[in-house]
Amino acid sequence: MINLPPEGWDALWLSLRVAGLSTLLSLPVALGVAVLLARGRFLGRGILNGLVHLPLVLPPVVTGYLLLIAFGRTAPIGVFLEDTFGLVLAFRWTGAVLAAAVMSFPLTVRAIWLALEAVEPGLEEAAATLGAGPVRVFATVTLPLIAPGILAGAVIGFAKAMGEFGATITFVSNIPGETQTVPSAIYSFLQIPGGEATVWGLVALAVGVALGALLLAEMLSRRVAARIAGRA
């Protein structure tokens, strides 16, 4: 059994909550953006594509800093959110959710995008000739066919969110019980003499969760292929 101090369990619980919530909230947006990018032919598609992929190529610290500039308590968006919804992001666990969502977004979008491109366009055309309008075609043909891809995107996004460190620590710092996720906790315990045992416990948990998520993603993407080929 893994032996952890209360802060360790707090960090794990927070990480799971942050990753779960960020996945849940970003998934519909990621689906919409993936559809736009895979199917849309519009002005600014290239810009949207670049914007979505930016967190993948920027140093995470830079992303975190940009989030702070945009969503800090004195920044325009931050002020608006606090005044309108009473929602504070900077240095709160809610901000960790935003940071995790932004950082995992490109991975989720890419997984769904790939699934969309694997859908045989002839099937959607056939559905249209059977009298189905675009919304019905999407809901009854496209969506079922890419469902495993959406799940795989969610899993890979969840794993990324669990491991997010740079943007999170820059945007919401490393406050035990509030914004200290598993990676931040590992970082903190490494600074403390005699903290290795806790670090090992957290490392084991991190590896377990990440590995589990990757295996799940792998299994699900296999199912995408099988399903679209009609073998499942």
Add this chain to the structure above:
Amino acid sequence: MLRIELTHQFADFALDVEITAGDGITMLFGPSGAGKSTIAKSVGGLLRTDQAYVQLGDRVLADTSRRVWLKPYARRIGYVFQEPRLFPHLSVQGNLLYGAGRDADLRRIADLLDITPLLARRPAGLSGGEAARVALGRALLSTPSMLILDEPLAALDARRKADILPYLERLRDHANVPMLYITHALDEVARLGSTLVLLRDGKVARSGSVKDVLSDPDAVPVLGPRMAGAMLEGQVVRHVDGLTQLAVSGGLVWVPGTAGAVGTKMRLRVMAQDVIVGTHKPHGLSALNILPAKVVSLYRGDGPGALVVLQSGADRLLARITQRSLDEMGLAPGDAVYGILKTVSVGPTDVFAGMD
């Protein structure tokens, strides 16, 4: 009734056609690259041509001059593609009912196509022929005002093709949906079609009833000399020794096989290259089928060949002979002759059941 007027400029050729398709099956026939599929896709709303006027019954589906262009889902045109395009995540029944309205009769269509035992299966488990039948049923159950079949048999091998053809005949005879049938296979034209539109280089080269166009010598350059030939209608008289005797308007003919009960109406195809012309009734000839006929007209080709159009009863026959024979026999319009049909020319694949 379907009225089509289209023009479309491609990189290397221009499509410019006016077609009227009535009841029954209208065959759009031409070599690949003649523009057949473009016409089908434009009528279905899947491809926007430069100019289009498409009217089905009293509904205008497209009129580019007035900026009218209905989306495919608003056209009520069933479309059967070359590939079945079945939804892999739905059962056969789910596929069949995808576009079905309230008054669609699943049981009747499934029985008509012999797919009732497949209803619970997934498309991945179907054979090519079964999938093709499900695709046909699915299009029919969407209760379309017209069915477009875009080379539905082209992806199937000869055996599967022979399996599906009888079902297409059943649909023609029982489904009461006018069909626009795209093909480059003349045997499908002769077997299924009511009206034939010959396309060549983006233009309508010839159109009319299948019977008239196939026996029209002017259509020969489009059909190709090897494919030229007449289509006759006959009725089964009796079966003897594995042969079937049919009454055609000009007399009696024997064909191999015992397809069709006595009284059944049949279609026969007699290729021009399989008809010999004789000025006297021949004796001591192995050919069984000799029909008295009258020379209607003569066509000399650019090469050594010539076409003789013969009137046999109410039917026209085409005979492809050499110009040399033509000159030696001194044939002229009005001459009484005999058309000798080599028995092999009336083979089972070219004898087609069911006119009504």
